[in-house]
Amino acid sequence: MxxxxxxxxxxxxxxxxxxxxxxxxxxxxxxxxxxxxxxxxxxxxxxxxxxxxxxxxxxxxxxxxxxxxxxxxxxxxxxxxxxxxxxxxAPPKLVQPLALVSYTEGLRRQGIRPGRTLITLERRAAGTGLAADLRIEPDSEVLHLERVLLADDERVGLESTFLRADKFPTLLDDFDPEQSLYAHLRDELGVVFDGAEERVETVLATPREALLIGTNPALPMLLMHRVSWGPDGEPFERVRSLYRGDRLSFVTRLSRVE
CATH class of the missing domain: 1.10.10.10 (Winged helix-like DNA-binding domain superfamily/Winged helix DNA-binding domain)
Structure with a gap:
């Protein structure tokens, strides 16, 4: 036997x-x-x-x-x-909703303390690709905010946000980059997020991104592109968010289409 x-x-x-x-x-x-x-x-x-x-x-x-x-x-x-x-x-993965809520709100719902480290805060010309997404001219000014995302002081992602400068002329003077951008836009500037288009894909981080996030360049990452607009249908924000695939997952709720 x-x-x-x-x-x-x-x-x-x-x-x-x-x-x-x-x-x-x-x-x-x-x-x-x-x-x-x-x-x-x-x-x-x-x-x-x-x-x-x-x-x-x-x-x-x-x-x-x-x-x-x-x-x-x-x-x-x-x-x-x-x-x-x-x-x-390893601890369980963090879960972020695929919805019009901020990174801050998503983590706080799980009892996790969100945080951010500022990398870039600048005004710059939009350029061709960004201009097409925001429906502005390539030489129009945009605000660029790049931050490392933290969860209970652990680096889990890198977020790069571009906003139309003509919509938010005083943002760089008034906004604290360590706080929630969405909360500031909503509570201080009265911005209404009426809709967004989001695309998710898997990528490898560039050497710079891996260094900022503190991860292995060979580790698969989740890359999210989002363009948001207000009630008038005009896009005002484009966000590129790169998350560690070993630390985050995403969830959404689907309903039946009749």
Whole structure:
């Protein structure tokens, strides 16, 4: 009678089933990955993962197999590496709504303290692409606000906002860049956000972006482009938001179209 390996119980039903290719053989690294998910659940947030050597002995696999399994879990945000310290169970991802609410409001609803670090605050010419989105001339002035986004002091994203300068001539003088821009526009300037078009895609951060966010350039990022307009239908804002794919997810509610 053949002996079963520590991973044999994964070859039938359960999460590993999703990783079985058509030929029916479970990739070794994937079986280890599923076992590690159980280990992560037992350890809990912030706990250190056993060493590579311990995991190799536990699962009877090579270091290369363990590294591939752990690497995927790091990319997915289940684990986090700390240089010179080890690998740890990551906290749950932050959830942001795909709706006309600010970054600040989205985090506060989850009991998380939002924050921002100012990188750029300037006036500049719109240029061709931005002008087309905001329906202005390429040489028209826009306000540019670039900030690193924080969640409980952890860097999680980089946001670059462009606003029509003719709509907000005193904004750079009155606005505190560490506060919510949407709250200032709404409460201080009476701006009404009537609608927006948003596009989401996955990208890799540029070297500059990775340095500002404090992340690995090879880590997948979520990139969001938004153009917002008021009740008159005229666009006044374009936002480019880059978020760490291992720390944020997005949710929206859909209704049936008749």
């Amino acid at each position: 053949p002996t079963s390996s520590p991973l044999s119980r994964l070859s039938a039903d359960g999460p590993v089933r999703d990783g079985i290719p058509d030929h029916g053989r479970v990739p070794r690294y994937y079986a280890v990955k599923v076992e590690l998910l159980a280990v992560i659940a037992e350890l809990g947030e912030g706990s250190a993962l056993p060493t590579e050597r311990e995991l190799c002995e536990r699962f009877e696999v090579s270091r290369a197999t363990v590294r591939q399994a752990v690497g995927e879990l790091v990319l997915e945000g289940r684990l986090s590496r700390r240089q010179g310290s080890g690998t740890y169970v």
